Amino acid sequence: MTLEPFRQHFSRTAYRTALPVALMATALSAFQAWLWSDLTAIGISVVSLGFGLIIFVVTYSLHYLIHFHRLQFINRVTRDIYRKQFEDYSELPARDKDEIDHLLRQAVKASETIEREISRLNKIENYRKEFIGDISHELKTPVFAIQGFIETLLNGALEDPMVNKKFLEKAMGNVNRLINLIKDLMDISRLESGERKPRPVNFSLRELIGEAVESVQYKAQKEDVEIRLKEFDKNLIVYADKDQIRQVCINLIENGIKYNRAGGWVEIGLQAFPKKSDKILLYVKDSGIGIDPAYLNRVTERFFRADKSRSREKGGTGLGLSIVKHIMQSHGENLYIESQPGKGSLFSITLPRPGGVVISPEEEQVDYHLTQNKKSTQGS
């Protein structure tokens, strides 16, 4: 159907309705005049045609008034869909009075669905572009470093006992960095695609924290950082994905060690929650370098490093907290970050505890001393 009649304010639909109605009215009035009046044939024709004309005009006008505006609206919505321009169609009728209203509402619904889908696809596309850019950037440094060391070795350094082992060790360090990066990228992509959904089970938090601390103890010793483990109730059971929460704890404790100073400490404990609460708050607090308030909101972004040189020097990928955030979000739990530059940081997570568990009455109230800069990442 061409749009021209709409533009010229001529409604073909109204015309098509009015014409048969007018023809029928003409025929009926001619028949009636022939039966009941003594008009001549010409008189009968004139009266019937006049009557038919009036019926045509009235039917056309009524149809036009009732339907044309709504047909124009449908035309506008479908035209906008075609042009990928979406508006707020607030003139939508409150309820369906007839088929045209129904059609109109369906057109608006289709437009909303398409708008949502297009913005979702745009977001994915932007995310993909950004992700590829970030990865290429992150891969570039270790790959070029490995290339440089190997080239130097091949160009003669291999025969030089003063440097050959050192260069090989440096190349190996960069290979390890690449491996960490690939592992973290695989984790992120599995978390984001929903492939790595949490499989919650009941487990003892004390046991899990013990395992996490054990796995990073050697790093703490190397950095001369003391790990202070607060007393955990042995009856404290939480309901979450054990492997994922272990990964979260290791990430947070490792950060506390890495971004600390020689002779510093990392403390792991529980903050008191109301006894009947179905959540607990686990915290990892450190005496480290802290985070600049300007960066506090950004540390959970992929590849974001507040302290670039230290993170790289320690082989960090900048993905650790991003993974932590994803894990907490997929559990529907929260991650809170507080920090004061030069004094230390406090990372806390909420964890669900199953009903009916006995919690020690002496749960300790932690004195944070770090209340200035706060950030919370809410689970979605």
Ligand SMILES: Nc1ncnc2c1ncn2[C@@H]1O[C@H](COP(=O)(O)OP(=O)(O)OP(=O)(O)O)[C@@H](O)[C@H]1O
């Ligand atoms: N406890 C902390 N104290 C000070 N800064 C921190 C702390 N934890 C994280 N940061 C800052 O946030 C940035 C992001 O942390 P994240 O754990 O995501 O990456 P990373 O530690 O650099 O690398 P990865 O964890 O992948 O090995 C770090 O580079 C660091 O600058």
Ligand SMILES: [Mg+2]
């Ligand atoms: Mg980290």
